[in-house]
């Protein structure tokens with residue numbers, strides 16, 4: 225089964241159609257860049273995926289949940305199947321890496337401290353940051369902070385990561401390292417959609433591209 229499947233999906237914001245007749249699928253382990261001008265609907269697409277915006281018509285499934293019929297009480301469970309990565313990392317800068325990650329697990333119902341520690345060690349290893357477990361977030365470089373943010377996104381074993389301009393605050397070389405990490409995650413079966421204006425990185429690290437334009441989202445072969 226696809227990780228994401230949209231068929232003839234229409235979405236509006238405040239009664240104004242924003243995305244019209246979207247049909248696309250994302251399979252396990254696929255990586256997509258999502259490009260498009262400001263205001264073209266990239267955030268709208270992401271919001272619909274995590275249940276923040278209602279689908280007006282069409283059929284849409286994400287991580288095994290039907291977005292048309294999903295009940296409000298199931299939206300937190302849908303979101304646990306997704307990982308989120310942001311341009312500005314959105315880490316808690318007043319605490320260390322371990323507390324940043326434990327916070328998420330505790331907020332999603334995990335109580336067993338041994339299990340929490342084991343999971344934190346596993347995701348830090350996945351992102352190559354095992355040595356940073358006791359470090360304060362504000363002492364880390366931008367690239368290291370983004371790795372911790374990716375570790376946080378991985379905590380609940382997401383099937384799909386939504387990354388919103390994740391290289392926007394990173395220099396070109398560090399951006400490439402983050403892209404390498406994303407590629408490794410896709411090889412392990414996680415799907416990733418990365419909204420980006422970072423054409424330098426897209427050119428250096430080619431991948432499948434979805435373009436958001438004129439209310440539609442379609443695969444394109446080049447920028």
Ligand SMILES: Nc1ncnc2c1ncn2[C@@H]1O[C@H](COP(=O)(O)OP(=O)(O)OP(=O)(O)O)[C@@H](O)[C@H]1O
Nearest residue numbers: 237238242260261262263264265266267268269436
């Ligand atoms: N809360 C809202 N209420 C009404 N219209 C909105 C709302 N949020 C966004 N829109 C409109 O929906 C359209 C798509 O906006 P969206 O934020 O999805 O674009 P975007 O591609 O993510 O832009 P950016 O790259 O600047 O983040 C725009 O016309 C915008 O004005």
